[in-house]
Amino acid sequence: MGRVTERRKVIRIRDGAVSTRPDTLVAEEPLEIRLNGKPLAITMRTPGDDFALAAGFLVSEGVLTTAADLRNIVYCAGATADGANTYNVVDVTTAPGVTVPDITLERNVYTTSSCGLCGKASLDAVRTTTRHPIADTPPLRVTPELLAELPDRLRAAQRVFDRTGGLHAAALFDEHGGLLDVREDVGRHNAVDKLVGRALQSGDLPLSRTVLMVSGRASFELAQKAVMAGIPVLAAVSAPSSLAVDLAAETGMTLVGFLRGSSMNVYAGEERIVLRAAAVRA
Numbered sequence: 001m002g003r004v005t006e007r008r009k010v011i012r013i014r015d016g017a018v019s020t021r022p023d024t025l026v027a028e029e030p031l032e033i034r035l036n037g038k039p040l041a042i043t044m045r046t047p048g049d050d051f052a053l054a055a056g057f058l059v060s061e062g063v064l065t066t067a068a069d070l071r072n073i074v075y076c077a078g079a080t081a082d083g084a085n086t087y088n089v090v091d092v093t094t095a096p097g098v099t100v101p102d103i104t105l106e107r108n109v110y111t112t113s114s115c116g117l118c119g120k121a122s123l124d125a126v127r128t129t130t131r132h133p134i135a136d137t138p139p140l141r142v143t144p145e146l147l148a149e150l151p152d153r154l155r156a157a158q159r160v161f162d163r164t165g166g167l168h169a170a171a172l173f174d175e176h177g178g179l180l181d182v183r184e185d186v187g188r189h190n191a192v193d194k195l196v197g198r199a200l201q202s203g204d205l206p207l208s209r210t211v212l213m214v215s216g217r218a219s220f221e222l223a224q225k226a227v228m229a230g231i232p233v234l235a236a237v238s239a240p241s242s243l244a245v246d247l248a249a250e251t252g253m254t255l256v257g258f259l260r261g262s263s264m265n266v267y268a269g270e271e272r273i274v275l276r277a278a279a280v281r282a
Contacts, residue, residue: 003027004048026167028186033057034076034091035100046167046185047087049194050075053185054090056197059205060225062129063100067203071095132206132230134252136272140209140232143274146177148262150213151237157182158215169215170195172207172231180210188216189225196229206230218257223247233272235259240267 010023032042033054045053051073058064076089094100154171157179168188172180172195183194192214199205211233212226218236220243226234227247234248235256245267248255254269266273 004046026186029088032089034089035063036093037091043187043190045187045190049183049198050087050090052183052194052197052201053190054092054193054197055200056193056195056225058092059196059200060193060228062131062228063094063098064200065131066205067200069095069098070200130228130230130251132208132228134208134227134230134232135206136208136232140175140211140272141274142175142211142233142272144262144264147211147235147256147259147264147273149177150211150235151215151259153177153179154182154213154215158184167191171213172199173211173213175209175211188214188219189221192222192225196225199229208232211235213259217241218244218255220244220247223253223255227251227253233269235264 004027006025006027007022008025009020012019012021027046028044029047030042031045031050031053033040035058041057043053043057054073055064055070064070071093073090073092075085075087076091077085150171150173153173154169157171158167158169167184167186168191169182169184170188170191171182174180181195181198183191183198185191185194192212195212196205196207199207206229208230210231212231212235214222214234214236216236217238218234218240220241222236223234223240223244224247231253233254233256237259238257240248240255240257245255247253248268252269254272255267256264256273257267258265
């Protein structure tokens with residue numbers, strides 16, 4: 001198994017003074033995901049939680065819905081020509097009777113740590129393939145004050161970020177702001193896949209009464225992954241994309257961006273945010 005961090009020598013310049021020192025960097029290695037023995041995708045990720053990453057990826061692609069759909073995940077032995085196991089190739093075997101659909105979200109076979117999806121076809125694909133439609137009944141309700149606390153709670157849980165400064169993070173909170181899980185990765189979409197994959201393995205999908213907090217922007221791909229897991233609220237410290245807003249509006253998800261301190265923008269699903277009527281101005 002690859003390490004989460006690695007050490008490299010750097011030349012440090014501070015106020016004209018030059019020194020040599022080791023620096024801690026976040027590790028980045030490719031992970032090939034195979035489905036029932038057939039290559040499906042390659043993603044650049046931080047090693048760790050690879051099985052959860054693969055499972056979450058397949059939830060977002062509409063292949064896995066519950067833990068019962070998953071038979072096994074293993075590292076592939078003999079992944080190199082000399083027979084060595086690199087721990088960079090995993091094979092996901094679905095349970096007997098699980099129909100493996102076509103992957104229709106127009107994903108490239110190779111995905112980078114900042115990849116995304118786009119286009120009307122992608123919106124249609126998410127809407128028609130999700131098997132966990134957002135259905136928080138009774139509706140989940142959160143206050144702006146609770147949302148304002150989540151970035152600091154997420155940051156406090158980022159153990160590897162403290163040593164490297166080079167990781168994205170995603171965290172699941174319950175409707176009262178309690179931290180349920182947090183994952184870090186060089187790819188923001190991988191961090192979310194790890195969360196969702198762990199929830200699938202634990203039998204916790206759909207995540208119908210949770211808030212997903214991400215450390216970066218809210219891209220379409222992150223919104224897609226939240227929708228596919230049945231998550232009703234997605235909050236981000238940075239900006240959403242236009243397609244992420246469109247997807248949230250079409251699927252009934254609440255999308256909050258620029259969540260910094262007591263300030264935030266609500267782009268969709270404002271009915272889940274407890275607002276004082278007198279404070280809402282056009």
